[in-house]
Amino acid sequence: MASQGLLEQVWYWGDVDKSVVSRALADQPEGAFIVRNASTIGDYTLSVKYQGQVKLVKIVVRGNRCGFSIDSLVHETVVQLIEFHRNVSLLVYNDQLDVKLTYPVPTRRNSQNGRLAAKKTQMSTKSILDAKDSEDWDERLGLESLRIAQMSVERAARLFDLAHQEVERAENLFHERVKQCRDYEMKLEKLGDLHDVEENINKTIPRLEGNYSFRQAMKGNQKVLEDGMQKIRLDLAACQEQRKRISDLVDELKVDSVHAKNRVIASHETRNKVYGNLASKGIPQEKLQTTMNATGELILNEPLRVSQLLCDLPLRWVPGQYLVYSTSKEDAATALLAARERMYEIDKKMGIIRPPIDGVFLIRPSSSQPDKLVLSVLYGERISHCLIEQSEQGWGFEHSNIYLTTIGDFVRYYAHTTLETHNDQIKTTLAMPAFPPPPDAVLENLPKPPAGTTNANTSTTTSCTTTTANTPLTTSTTSTACSSTTASIATIASISTTPNSTAPASPTPEEEDDDEDEEDEEEDESALASASSTTSLSELASPSEEFIPPS
Structure with a gap:
């Protein structure tokens, strides 16, 4: 039978819409291909990337033979036909289609719109x-x-x-x-x-x-x-x-x-x-x-360019160091100040005098919106509380157009990109989590990128509410549309997980704050970009399609 062995092939996607295949091939090189069931029962459609487009070629099956047309039923199985054109250009089928079936796209990419x-x-x-x-x-x-x-x-x-x-x-x-x-x-x-x-x-x-x-x-x-x-x-x-x-x-x-x-x-x-x-x-x-x-x-x-951006950014902490069960802002402020105090005591014992540590942070559930998280971060004498929401693309600041697949990737990204791009009053990256690593923590050990590899990122702007650490906790709403800021990852990546500090701010009793999660925020439409064109978070465009008849 012409379909013999077809189900075992990674490039066979079965019943799937052509738009799904088109999007799956969007970020693939020339010669990438997928085979799916055609609209006519018993036949198949070959989709192949050529000159930036997805070309569609019908595979005709008649009896125990198959080919690209009724007049060319020269192969016994679809698998045999595909394997033949892994080495022989489709030029023999159409003189305007000079491409070999070089890169099969595995079925694990099969998903709605080319992505899950x-x-x-x-x-x-x-x-x-x-x-x-x-x-x-x-x-x-x-x-x-x-x-x-x-x-x-x-x-x-x-x-x-x-x-x-x-x-x-x-x-x-x-x-x-x-x-x-x-x-x-x-x-x-x-x-x-x-x-x-x-x-x-x-x-x-x-x-x-x-x-x-x-x-x-x-x-x-x-x-x-x-x-x-x-x-x-x-x-x-x-x-x-x-x-x-x-x-x-x-x-x-x-x-x-x-x-x-x-x-x-x-x-x-x-x-x-x-x-x-x-x-x-x-x-x-x-x-x-x-x-x-x-x-x-x-x-x-996840768009390919997001994977390229995040793949070599080290994440130096485990979730237990920054994710907390308590929704309380008071508990969050206490934990952040205690972390700064802990670092101050360590420096004091070592005889080191350094500036106060900024960027101490934790992430907690929102007290009023159970489907959202809040980033609490210490900068100077201020503790800022910023809403994090979840969309189908992942986690990001509320009303932002930057979303990362996991909350760990959110931390990974903002450990190398200043929060100033979110709020111009928070001039720091996520520098140190509020809690030390547990004894059995398993940390990443990424290989060093090739020499000369540099990245620079920009991100979008929203707003968050800010409270002051050394005064009674009252909400000062900051709705700003900050201009995008570029931060060199090559420079930022060297930030220590245990920064040094001098005397910490003294915590004072905090008053219950009106819900910071309900502040009006302005949205900036700038897209995340990097110095390299391959590390942008902008969505990949779907290529155009055209059906290729035999010549």
């Missing part, structure tokens, strides 16, 4: 908000650690696949240029031989009497040959230059691919340690596996 339309109840930390008691909270914190670690694994695997594909594409292009240069050299060699013959003939022309037109024709031929040879020399030089540039690019891409592989290894090691730690605490394996499987689906909802 994840429900909010499936998103990170939703389960934490539903914790029944402190014991249940501790278990959910552990599962959140596993979710963060598994997300790093998924990102690393995704980017390694792309890095490997880029190396293959560059190597194929290099081999094409090598062949092209050789063709030019052979043409030049043959024309050179012909030119020598012409030159020998021209040497005999002076001995010929009469036949003036013949002599002129021979001289004209020689001029044409010389002009043709000069053009080929120029083409050859240009081809050799391209070959050199592509060779250098291949070397660079191989370095990136090695780093991507090391990232995969490191992320797996971290995930395995977290998994083993939680299993040793008696958390059922079913819960652990469910968390990992759900996270594997969450990566489908």
Whole structure:
């Protein structure tokens, strides 16, 4: 049967809408492909990325044969047809479709609109908000650690696949240029031989009497040959230059691919340690596996450029250091000031005098809006409380257009991007969580990126409410639309997890605050960007589609 072995193929997506396939191929390289069921029963549709578009090719099945048209039923199975065109260009089917089926897109990408339309109840930390008691909270914190670690694994695997594909594409292009240069050299060699013959003939022309037109024709031929040879020399030089540039690019891409592989290894090691730690605490394996499987689906909802941005940003803390069960702002303020005091005492014992630590933070459930979180952060003598909401894209400041898949990624991002981009009165990153790591904490150990890799980020602006640490706690509402600020990750990444401080601010009794979660906020529409065009959080555009008939 023509469908034999089809269900085992990673590139076969079954019954899925063409718009889903189109979006899944949006961020894929040329030659990426998917096969799905066609609208006519028994037939199939091949979708292949070519020249920035998704081309649709119908696979016709008649009896035990299949092909791209009724007149070309030359293959016994669809699998055989696809494997044939892994090595042979579709040019034999259509002279405007010169592409091989190089990169199969696995079915794990199969999701609505090319990405999983994840429900909010499936998103990170939703389960934490539903914790029944402190014991249940501790278990959910552990599962959140596993979710963060598994997300790093998924990102690393995704980017390694792309890095490997880029190396293959560059190597194929290099081999094409090598062949092209050789063709030019052979043409030049043959024309050179012909030119020598012409030159020998021209040497005999002076001995010929009469036949003036013949002599002129021979001289004209020689001029044409010389002009043709000069053009080929120029083409050859240009081809050799391209070959050199592509060779250098291949070397660079191989370095990136090695780093991507090391990232995969490191992320797996971290995930395995977290998994083993939680299993040793008696958390059922079913819960652990469910968390990992759900996270594997969450990566489908994350734009590629987000993965590229976050993959090498270190997260130096575990959820238990910054996520708290209490909704109280008073408890939050006490914890932040205690953390500053703790660092002051450490510095005092070491005889170190340094500026007060800024960026001490924790994240807690909102007291008035049970489906939201609040970031409490200490800067100077002020404690700011900023709403964090959850959308289908993940977690972000309320009314922001920057959302990160897990709450850990939210912390990861703002540990390297100043909160000033959210509120211009909070001129700090998330520098230190309020609590020390537990004895069994498993921290990430990311490999060092290749030399010369730098990132810079900008983010959007909203507002939050701010309270003062050394005065009675009264809400001062700040609704500002701050201009986007660029922060060099290469510089910020060196921030210590245990900054130093001098004498801390003295906490004073706080008054109950009108709900900071209900403040009007202004929304800034600027998009998160980076110094690199590959690290923007803007959504990827869906490519256009057109059906390709046989020629």
